[in-house]
Amino acid sequence: MLHWMGTKIPADTSLRSQVYDSLRAALTAGRFTPGQKLSFRFIAGTLGVSLTPVREAIRRLVAEGAIEMQAGRSVRVPLMTKDKILELRDIRRTLEGMAVEKAAARATAAQVARLRRIASELVAVRGRGDTAADRQKIREFHFALYAIAGQPTLLQIIEGLWLRTGPYMNLLYPDYITSPRGPERRLRIIKALQDHDAPTARRAIEADIGDALSYIAGLADAAGNIAPAQPAAERKRRRGRSSPPPSGALVFP
Amino acid sequence: MLHWMGTKIPADTSLRSQVYDSLRAALTAGRFTPGQKLSFRFIAGTLGVSLTPVREAIRRLVAEGAIEMQAGRSVRVPLMTKDKILELRDIRRTLEGMAVEKAAARATAAQVARLRRIASELVAVRGRGDTAADRQKIREFHFALYAIAGQPTLLQIIEGLWLRTGPYMNLLYPDYITSPRGPERRLRIIKALQDHDAPTARRAIEADIGDALSYIAGLADAAGNIAPAQPAAERKRRRGRSSPPPSGALVFP
């Protein structure tokens, strides 16, 4: 639920947005193979809509770099290379470092408390083996952190970068993610925000992002290509009726 | 003309792209008043196309932050505030600084020579009072510089940032732009690239961007709003037939 100064911003219920959300979720979860061609009619057919909203959703995703458009006329899931990951690493490290630096200067006690709560929820989820839930909590922590900076444009750009790296972040599981550095760094960041210690906070987030993406870059083969990640494990299904997804959720199989 | 390793990339001739280019050019030149509502049918009618390509072009511009979409259903040219300009200043300073730093490490003699040529052309144009030509040369210099870094994603993000600030850059004319700091800094950057002196190059570009956008932020009124810029002066028309724009150029009046 999006809010702004207590005023509810009405959610965009257009089919276009729903298609966008579905594609975004599928990309982030790695449900498409990198390099896979996505035809408009396949997407429209799968989601049960016409071509029109699909085309507009695709335009947005292309603009955000989440999918790429071939010279001719087809779109496909981008293939990742070591160079591209290293470039994204440098950009993300810098921008997310900037966001945290500004956040440290402004963080209120309530905001710090919220971060602490999310961090402890993450600890609780970790080790349960639910990759999808784990990643969700990580995302929640990071964006709660960046939102404190109060810089909407910066936040939007960072979201775009997460969308580009998203399909490959599953590669961190299970090896990299079990390192205790993550939890330690999150606590260090929280402490630094509490103390308004911007340089320390920045260093911690830069190390976090730098290490994670360097690790992924290290998975590249000799040609510099990085293999696609496996889809995140689904959350446990609710007991009871399982067939139809809740109210109008457009999902890929 | 776009090239890549000697291979011509075929230009996208779709109507969608032409509409996008037209809107982008109009926005950059300040031909729309900030806050102005843009109806799909107005754009389609003006450019003589149907709604379909307009809708897709708009989606892309919205994703890039060049225009914004109201909650309900209309799109408009974003209004600029002091806070937003300062945020864009910080992001641009950082990312363009990063690009120049990488460029300094890689620049070849030929690339430096090209920068020097553009810089001298800019000096030639400067003082002729042709704002549009001046801005075009500035853009050419900056992107030739950033391209040397060889980081396509970074370049794409920077282009998006220029699109957001574009409608307001005319505010630099004629007062700010006549300062001799600009030409001096460009020469300093070129020299630093030649010497592979990354820190000096970064400092120079950061000062360039920081000063320009700080100047624009200083134009805000007490409420923090920044008045729209006047459209850039048109280039001198070629003599001869003046009515129809060259081959299929979709232009706004």
Place this chain on the structure above:
DNA sequence: AATCAAAATTTGTGATCACAAATTTGGCCG
């Protein structure tokens, strides 16, 4: 003249169709 509800118009959205370009298929010949 100011107010406000009803009517008229405008506007974005989604579906559908026609069409050309790209891609795949299938068969033929080497």
Place this chain on the structure above:
DNA sequence: CGGCCAAATTTGTGATCACAAATTTTGATT
């Protein structure tokens, strides 16, 4: 088995239509 070309199919693009929501205009009433 492999290369090549024409037919068949798929695919993205652009135009058009219907429709509901939003906006503007109108006109009656105070």
